Amino acid sequence: xxxxxxxxxxxxxxxxxxxxSVLAEAAKGLLNFKGTGIxxxxxxxxxxxxxxxxxxxxSLIRTQLDVPPTHKILFTQGGGTGQFSxxxxxxxxxxxxxxxxxxxxxxxLDYVLTGSWSxxxxxxxxxxxxxxxxxxxxxxxxxxxxxxxxQIPAHDAYxxxxxxxxxxYCDNETVDGVQFSHExxxxxxxPFHLLPKNILLPLVADYSSSFMxxxxxxxxxxxxxxAGAQKNIGPAGLTILIVRQDCIVDVDxxxxxxxxxxxxxxxxxxxxxxxxxxxxxxxxxxxxxxxxLQRMKDLGGxxxxxxxxxxxxxxxxxxxxxxxxxxxxxxxxxxxxxxxMNVVFDVLGDGAEARFISGAEQEGxxxxxxxxxxxxxxxxxxxxxxxxxTDKLVAYMKKFIAEAQ
Amino acid sequence: xxxxxxxxxxxxxxxxxxxxSVLAEAAKGLLNFKGTGIxxxxxxxxxxxxxxxxxxxxSLIRTQLDVPPTHKILFTQGGGTGQFSxxxxxxxxxxxxxxxxxxxxxxxLDYVLTGSWSxxxxxxxxxxxxxxxxxxxxxxxxxxxxxxxxQIPAHDAYxxxxxxxxxxYCDNETVDGVQFSHExxxxxxxPFHLLPKNILLPLVADYSSSFMxxxxxxxxxxxxxxAGAQKNIGPAGLTILIVRQDCIVDVDxxxxxxxxxxxxxxxxxxxxxxxxxxxxxxxxxxxxxxxxLQRMKDLGGxxxxxxxxxxxxxxxxxxxxxxxxxxxxxxxxxxxxxxxMNVVFDVLGDGAEARFISGAEQEGxxxxxxxxxxxxxxxxxxxxxxxxxTDKLVAYMKKFIAEAQ
Numbered sequence: 001x002x003x004x005x006x007x008x009x010x011x012x013x014x015x016x017x018x019x020x021s022v023l024a025e026a027a028k029g030l031l032n033f034k035g036t037g038i039x040x041x042x043x044x045x046x047x048x049x050x051x052x053x054x055x056x057x058x059s060l061i062r063t064q065l066d067v068p069p070t071h072k073i074l075f076t077q078g079g080g081t082g083q084f085s086x087x088x089x090x091x092x093x094x095x096x097x098x099x100x101x102x103x104x105x106x107x108x109l110d111y112v113l114t115g116s117w118s119x120x121x122x123x124x125x126x127x128x129x130x131x132x133x134x135x136x137x138x139x140x141x142x143x144x145x146x147x148x149x150x151q152i153p154a155h156d157a158y159x160x161x162x163x164x165x166x167x168x169y170c171d172n173e174t175v176d177g178v179q180f181s182h183e184x185x186x187x188x189x190x191p192f193h194l195l196p197k198n199i200l201l202p203l204v205a206d207y208s209s210s211f212m213x214x215x216x217x218x219x220x221x222x223x224x225x226x227a228g229a230q231k232n233i234g235p236a237g238l239t240i241l242i243v244r245q246d247c248i249v250d251v252d253x254x255x256x257x258x259x260x261x262x263x264x265x266x267x268x269x270x271x272x273x274x275x276x277x278x279x280x281x282x283x284x285x286x287x288x289x290x291x292x293l294q295r296m297k298d299l300g301g302x303x304x305x306x307x308x309x310x311x312x313x314x315x316x317x318x319x320x321x322x323x324x325x326x327x328x329x330x331x332x333x334x335x336x337x338x339x340x341m342n343v344v345f346d347v348l349g350d351g352a353e354a355r356f357i358s359g360a361e362q363e364g365x366x367x368x369x370x371x372x373x374x375x376x377x378x379x380x381x382x383x384x385x386x387x388x389x390t391d392k393l394v395a396y397m398k399k400f401i402a403e404a405q
Numbered sequence: 406x407x408x409x410x411x412x413x414x415x416x417x418x419x420x421x422x423x424x425x426s427v428l429a430e431a432a433k434g435l436l437n438f439k440g441t442g443i444x445x446x447x448x449x450x451x452x453x454x455x456x457x458x459x460x461x462x463x464s465l466i467r468t469q470l471d472v473p474p475t476h477k478i479l480f481t482q483g484g485g486t487g488q489f490s491x492x493x494x495x496x497x498x499x500x501x502x503x504x505x506x507x508x509x510x511x512x513x514l515d516y517v518l519t520g521s522w523s524x525x526x527x528x529x530x531x532x533x534x535x536x537x538x539x540x541x542x543x544x545x546x547x548x549x550x551x552x553x554x555x556q557i558p559a560h561d562a563y564x565x566x567x568x569x570x571x572x573x574y575c576d577n578e579t580v581d582g583v584q585f586s587h588e589x590x591x592x593x594x595x596p597f598h599l600l601p602k603n604i605l606l607p608l609v610a611d612y613s614s615s616f617m618x619x620x621x622x623x624x625x626x627x628x629x630x631x632a633g634a635q636k637n638i639g640p641a642g643l644t645i646l647i648v649r650q651d652c653i654v655d656v657d658x659x660x661x662x663x664x665x666x667x668x669x670x671x672x673x674x675x676x677x678x679x680x681x682x683x684x685x686x687x688x689x690x691x692x693x694x695x696x697x698l699q700r701m702k703d704l705g706g707x708x709x710x711x712x713x714x715x716x717x718x719x720x721x722x723x724x725x726x727x728x729x730x731x732x733x734x735x736x737x738x739x740x741x742x743x744x745x746m747n748v749v750f751d752v753l754g755d756g757a758e759a760r761f762i763s764g765a766e767q768e769g770x771x772x773x774x775x776x777x778x779x780x781x782x783x784x785x786x787x788x789x790x791x792x793x794x795t796d797k798l799v800a801y802m803k804k805f806i807a808e809a810q
Binding site: 006007008010012013014015016017018020023024026027028030031032035036037038039041042043044045046077078079080081082084085086089124127128129130228230234235236237252255260261263264265266278279280281282283284285288364366367372 | 411415420423428429436446449482483491494529532533635657666668669684685689
C-alpha cells in the first residue's frame, strides 16, 4: 500500500477520514465484489449479493446501536439537507392523518436551536409550510452577543407544544461544536423529562455528525433519527434513517386531506415498502459503509467507541484549557456543551491561526480550518481518528503553547 | 491487477460496467486524491482540489455534448426518481410565475409514454398535483395487447397542449428497450416539429440510460435534460442535470402564489446558486464519473461513441434477426424503435432462456436477465462495453442459434 504511506491525518469535518484498512478493502471491491467478477460500483442493486450486503448493513447498525423492533432502519440519498425536508413532510402527513381537523395555524413544529444546522432545519420547515414553527429553545439567547451558538440551553429555557407534528433537535452541531451531553443527569443533556406526555413522541434527532460515535439515549422515544454517512460511517451519498413504524404513513392519503405533497423518493413508506431499494441506491458508499460498520463491530462496537471518543475529546479539551490559561487559545463553546466530535477554538494573536495551521500541515495533519461561517480552528475527531492520531495533535498543540510563551 | 483478470463481461442494465482503467485509477484515488494524502471519499467537498474537479467535470460534459451557454450543468443526488418529482415541482413553479392566473385544472403537464420509466414519471406528476397530466402519446395503444411498450408512437399520434408547464419524454426506456431515433427524418424520432410554437419550450428529457452514448439532438430546445450516472457515466449516486436558465426560478415566490412547495435540495435555484455544493455531494461517484468522462474525451468524445454504439447495436440486432428467422429468438421491440443501449428479446422454447443465460455465464458474460417486470433477455450495451465484448456475445448467440437447429 505505497499510496497509504503518504497519507496524512485528516481532521476534516466531513467528508472525513476513513480507516486505511477499509479503503484498501474497498479498492479491491471496486474491481471484484465478493468474487462475482463484477466491481461493487457496477453490480445490480437487485443482485442477491448486494441485497445480502444491504441486509447485513441493517443488522450491523441494529445490533450495535440496539435499535428496538418498533423501529425500521432505512437507507436513502440526499444527506441531512434532504432530511430537513423529508422529516417535515412525513411527520406533517402523520399529524394530518391523526388530526385532520386542525388548521395549519394549529399544527406546530417544535425546533430546538443549538447551532447552524438546527437553524437551517427550522428554516426549511418554515419554507415548506403546512404548520407553524415554534422555537422550543434557542441557545443564542444565552450568549453575550445574542447571536452565537455556544452552549446547550438550560433546561428551564425549553417550551414545547402539547401535541406538535414534530420536535426537532440536533445531537451534535458540526459547525459550532456544540453537543448534547448523554449523561441523563447533566444540565446539558436533552430534556427528555420535559417533553409532552400521553402522545407517541414525534421526536426527531439529526445525528449526522455523531452517529455511532457512542450509544443513542432513548432511541425508542424517537420518531426519526437520521444521519448522513460522511462523518463516522462512510463516504457521502448515503443517508441512514431509523424510523418508528407509526411514522411510516400513507402520505398520499394525507395529501388528499390537504397535507403538503411528498416527493415519492422522500416518502418513508416508499423506502420501507421497497427495502430501501425503490430506486437505485448509492451502491458504492453503501458498500464502504458496510466495511466500516463491520470493522466497528470487530473493534468492540459502541462501548469501544464511546470509551475511545471520550478519551480523545478529554485529551483535546484538557490541552485547549491549558492553552486558554496561557492566553494562546480561546475555546468557543461553554464547558459541558463541547462536542466530542468537533472541537472549535480560536488561536489568539496576529497571524497565529495561519501559523498553527501551517505548522500542523508540516507535521502531516490537515483540514483544521474552521467552517467558513465562523472561522477559527475546528478539530474533528470522528471514529476513524485514532487515539494515537489525537495524541499527535495534542503534542503539537502543547509545543505550540510552549513556543508562544 | 490480479483481480481484474477475473473480471467478467457485465451486460447489466445499471449499475453497470465501468472501464477497467477507470476502476484501477479510482482504487488509487481512494487512498490518495491528487497527492493530497487524503482519499477522494474523505476530502472536503469545499477543498480547492475537489471544487477544481467538479468544475472540470462540468466542462467535460459541456464540451463533449456541446451544451449551449443558455444552459447550466448541475449535479445532485437521488437519481431519475428524484427528478421525476423535481422537474414537476420546478417547472410547475416556473409556470405559476408565468401564469399566476391559471387554476390547477388549466395547468397542463404533457407526458409522452414510451415505456415503464416515462409511465412512472407521469404517475409521480399525478401524485404531486398542482396541474393536470395530459398523456400526449401512449405507445401502448400501438401494441396488439394494448398493454405492451414495443415502439415509438407514430408522429400523428401526438397531441400536445398549447402552453403546458412541461412536456416530458424519455429518450431510452431501459426496461422496455424502446428508444427514439436521433435521425430527424425518421418516423421514430421525437416530433420536435409538432411541439407548440411561440413559447420557450418546457421540454424535459430523461436521458438516464442513454446519456452521452451519442449526441443529444436540439439541446437548446430543452428546459431540462437529466440522467442518473449509473449507466454510461459512473457509479450510482450522481445525477446530472442540464437546465435552461429560465427554468431556474424562485420556487419560494411561486409557492407564495400557490405552487406546490419544493424541498430545498430539489430546487434548481438552490443547486445553481451554490455551484451544486449546497450540501455535501456524493463525492466518490463524482470522482469516478470525472475519470470516465476524461477517458471518453481521450477516446474521441461523442463522434467515437456514436459510431461505436451504432456498430455494437447493429451487430446485435442483425444477430437477433438471424435468430428470429430461425425461430430461436423473438425480439420484443418493433424495427426502428430498438434501443442501442438495451436490446430485449425472448429465447423461444422450454427452458431455452435459462440455457441461454447459463451458457453465457460459463463464457464469462453476466447480467443478461431481463427486468423482473417483463422477463426475457436484456443485453445492455453501455459505453463501457467494447465492440470486442459485443462480438463475443454475438459469437455466442450465433453458436446458440446453430445448436438450436
